[in-house]
Amino acid sequence: GTRQRLKASDFDNVTKDLLTTATSIYRCLVVTRAPFPETLIIETKLAKDAWREASNMAELTIQLTPSLVKMMTRRTSQVRGELKTKMRPLTASFFGFRASRSIPAIKQNRDLAESLKEGSRFVFKDWEMKCGIYKTGLIQEAMNDMWFANRSDEGIVYAKYFDPLPVQTIALILTAIECCIDEWMTGVKEDIKFSSLAYSPVYLLHLNSLRRFDERTAAYKLLGKIGVNLLDVAR
Secondary structure, eight states, X not given: OOOOOOOGGGSOHHHHHHHHHHHHHHHHHHHHHOSSOSSHHHHHHHHHHHHHHHHHHHTOOOOOOHHHHHHHHTHHHHHHHHHHHHHHHHHHHHHTOOOOOSHHHHHHHHHHHHHHHGGGGGGXXXXXXXXXXXXXXXXXXXXXXXXXXXXXXXXXXXXXXHSSXXXXXXXXXXXXXXXXXXXXXXXXXXXXXXXXXXXXXXXXXXXXXXXXXHHHTGGGTHHHHHHHHHHHHHO
């Protein structure tokens, strides 16, 4: 027979309310702990943690069923896609990509995309001079738009997951920016899916670079300071 795809309306109201809260928490856990979960086990653990937290907040005990887990884990790629969609216009205007079919504009876009990608220059504040690593204003714009746009946003409501700002979140933002730059590689903007298959390896590269940077500059706590600054401005 045909398996029915469960919707939130298939659950009773108490469970539904709990699922709404748990799903928001789940989205926060994905972007702060495991933006590209490598296994179903990792995803399920995030869902369990989110459910436990939501249950504690509501002071309720409701059995977490596999179908409820599925309702949450469905959001993994959705939250990534949401970030990517927000980053697309921000990235274009930040670096000056031009939506034009003229030959010079196409060449300019292509050259720009190549320069930005070379040695991950786009992560620098001044990408032409390669100085101010991880201080590109785009990270701030991503934070503001995605998690801190208004008082009801996840970064405000569930502040504890974002403070201190996890390295995973910064790596995810950089990966989304890279995907947006990739869309301009031919000189004319294309739609490139922010898929786990294509971008999980890119994410891991950024994550490892950030961790190396953190280790090398541990005495100065540079990455921590960058995180504090991002949160201060976002709030």
